[in-house]
Amino acid sequence: xxxxxxxxxxxxxxxxxxxxxxxxxxxxxxxxxxxxxxxxxxxxxxxxxxxxxxxxxxxxxxxxxxxxxxxxxxxxxxxxxxxxxxxxxxxxxxxxxxxxxxxxxxxxxxxxxxxxxxxxxxxxxxxxxxxxxxxxxxxxxxxxxxxxxxxxxxxxxxxxxxxxxxxxxxxxxxxxxxxxxxxxxxxxxxxxxxxxxxxxxxxxxxxxxxxxxxxxxxxxxxxxxxxxxxxxxxxxxxxxxxxxxxxxxxxxxxxxxxxxxxxxxxxxxxxxxxxxxxxxxxxxxxxxxxx
Ligand SMILES: C[S@@+](CC[C@H](N)C(=O)[O-])C[C@H]1O[C@@H](n2cnc3c(N)ncnc32)[C@H](O)[C@@H]1O
Numbered sequence: 210x211x212x213x214x215x216x217x218x219x220x221x222x223x224x225x226x227x228x229x230x231x232x233x234x235x236x237x238x239x240x241x242x243x244x245x246x247x248x249x250x251x252x253x254x255x256x257x258x259x260x261x262x263x264x265x266x267x268x269x270x271x272x273x274x275x276x277x278x279x280x281x282x283x284x285x286x287x288x289x290x291x292x293x294x295x296x297x298x299x300x301x302x303x304x305x306x307x308x309x310x311x312x313x314x315x316x317x318x319x320x321x322x323x324x325x326x327x328x329x330x331x332x333x334x335x336x337x338x339x340x341x342x343x344x345x346x347x348x349x350x351x352x353x354x355x356x357x358x359x360x361x362x363x364x365x366x367x368x369x370x371x372x373x374x375x376x377x378x379x380x381x382x383x384x385x386x387x388x389x390x391x392x393x394x395x396x397x398x399x400x401x402x403x404x405x406x407x408x409x410x411x412x413x414x415x416x417x418x419x420x421x422x423x424x425x426x427x428x429x430x431x432x433x434x435x436x437x438x439x440x441x442x443x444x445x446x447x448x449x450x451x452x453x454x455x456x457x458x459x460x461x462x463x464x465x466x467x468x469x470x471x472x473x474x475x476x477x478x479x480x481x482x483x484x485x486x487x488x489x490x491x492x493x494x495x496x497x498x499x500x
Contacts, residue, residue, distance in 0.1 A: 216311065224445065225496075228252070229252075232255075232302055238257060238264065243311060254282065255300050293308075308445075312425075313451045314419075335391050363417045375401050429458050445497065445498050445499070448496075468497035472497075
């Protein structure tokens with residue numbers, strides 16, 4: 210399993226002005242790459258993640274001493290960041306000095322074939338849920354929605370031009386055999402793309418279903434609103450996004466709310482970081498300070 214390499218790590222520590230005794234929330238704790246560094250830099254941290262497996266993993270590392278940190282400085286809570294306001298209040302992190310959102314999925318999730326996040330595993334269940342204890346897998350959407358709705362999902366949330374033709378192939382193929390695996394989906398995509406750009410198209414289609422299954426865009430809007438009320442005046446919020454739909458929400462939120470921009474333009478990983486960590490290539494970091 211690949212280690213999850215945190216994206217724009219130093220930029221986050223500097224941008225959130227992490228310092229001794231201040232309080233922070235990592236709303237997407239994941240593999241703890243950013244969170245641990247915040248604690249090591251002296252911050253007290255509340256780490257939230259919707260994925261119970263990610264937190265289980267982190268708790269084990271803290272218990273067995275793999276992460277050499279003061280346990281009293283970190284609290285981990287399973288939950289959705291759309292409820293950040295309540296989670297922060299319930300855990301004594303209200304108000305805080307800084308909040309991080311590092312959106313999307315982690316390297317651990319991508320590498321876990323049972324989760325279905327990666328089109329590299331052809332025989333994995335097409336699931337895509339960040340929390341498998343809630344809701345239904347993505348295969349159910351493909352098996353039950355009508356062609357028009359499937360096309361709208363792929364076009365709107367995957368920004369994929371061939372959405373209509375892919376939706377048509379999905380509906381045709383599900384009559385022969387209901388969809389179950391990532392391979393079933395890839396096969397339908399390939400019927401449309403031939404051998405050209407199959408993986409590019411697949412990544413857009415997977416993104417579209419992941420957004421819908423996890424209700425990602427509305428969670429992000431609610432999470433940002435909640436974060437504003439949890440932050441102290443002068444506190445900072447940093448968001449790393451990985452596609453234009455997320456980035457637009459963040460940009461518009463900062464424009465219309467009570468924030469002053471710290472980054473006029475989004476910070477992008479250096480060429481060296483992009484070479485060393487492929488996942489960082491599409492990352493954009495925006496930071497703002499509460500007035
Ligand atoms: C890119 S990873 C974070 C990686 C982390 N910064 C690190 O360096 O290890 C994103 C994490 O956010 C979590 N996540 C995504 N949407 C969420 C939501 N609405 N609420 C809470 N956690 C969420 C995912 O489960 C995943 O673990």
